[in-house]
Amino acid sequence: MKRLIEGIRIWDGADRLIEDGAILIDGDTIEAVLRHGEALSSYELPPSVERIDGVRKLAIPGLINAHTHLYSSLARGMALPGYSPQTFTQILEQLWWRLDKALDAEMVRVSALVGAMEAARCGVTTLIDHHASPHAIPGSLTSLRQAVCEKVGLRGAFCYELSDRDGTAIRDEGIEENLEFLSRDDPKDTMSGALFGLHASFTLSDDSLAKVAERIPEGAGAHIHVAEGPEDEDQCQTEHGVRIVERLRRFNLLRERSVLAHCLHINEEEKDMVADSKAIVVHNPRSNMNNAVGVFDMDGFLDRGITVGLGTDGLGANMLTELFTAGILQKVSTGNSLTAGFGDLQKIMFDNNPQIASRLLGAQVGRIAPGYEADIALFDYNPPTPIDAANVLGHLLFGIAGHDMRVSDLIVSGRSVIKDGHFTNLDEDALYAHAREQAAALWARIS
């Protein structure tokens, strides 16, 4: 199957912007990217080629959310009587751990569906998810994969967030779910990947981490929250006499494929240790601001050459507004309007996030260039000012993010997920109506 997007403005994700160009897709791969007037004659174009009108649209590489929680999708608007957290741990206790305990298998499935659909509308083609549903663990990761990858059509890496907080029987189910899903991960399948999920150091005993260290496959990565709130480091030093990153190192969890989310309260030595390990660090600015847990040391991580990615932590799905926030958070916190410039932000979103997706899924993504996977987001965007490869970040942040624009079309692995503003294979209204019913049932369990 071949697709041809014509008459389109294309940013390749790096240093090339083409006016009135064309993208030829062959199967799951980009075959050619043509400038205006460049002939298609050297390419084989069957009569069945699907033509997509790209006039007044901007094509960018599909976006990647490097840390999210699809299970939070049904929390939007939920009332929580008596909610008055004073600490980050109390936010978890009074909100997220009440919510995840109430999820059943159908709610998990529906959360993933609507979460992935909203991500798709924001131009996201890959989700790296961290899942919790302590009373519906077995099969939950397969259910997520089916919802995200098969039903909606996005790429995803999945794991179950292991924790001691619900007792050893549920902890053991979490270990088995991670191992079972990892064992069925097909390295040739670039749509889906697997990690070993852990909640955070402060909810995991040495006994639990020892079990993980013993059984996690060689080469597999862990996905864990690290020092999101200050109490994670405090508890680690009090209970275990070490800091978190050292504790993870001792249990052999600092790996090239490991995802360390947040890392707000780790010290300079720990940052060095993360750099040495080549582990991935994912920044989630809006979640950190919403939980009032602290500010990420963006320069400290980037200067060490650490692969810093960007995620939403489940707070929304819009990666471009998340990137915008990442920039202004650094500016306001340092008092320096020049910090977190377009270069750093472009690196995080358009170099590092694709590198993370490549490392975890084996998919070559992040560029609109021949040979890359055809993961492409199209925005209806008619720029009111000149646009080129040097200023495209300004257009993405102040135009598309600033006006909260959604994609007109989304292509993942060469398949059309959204076309002319509509999902090609989903009845969005029916799924949302079902999600509202499931959310009401979930809220009734919690209140």
Ligand SMILES: [Zn+2]
């Ligand atoms: Zn998280």
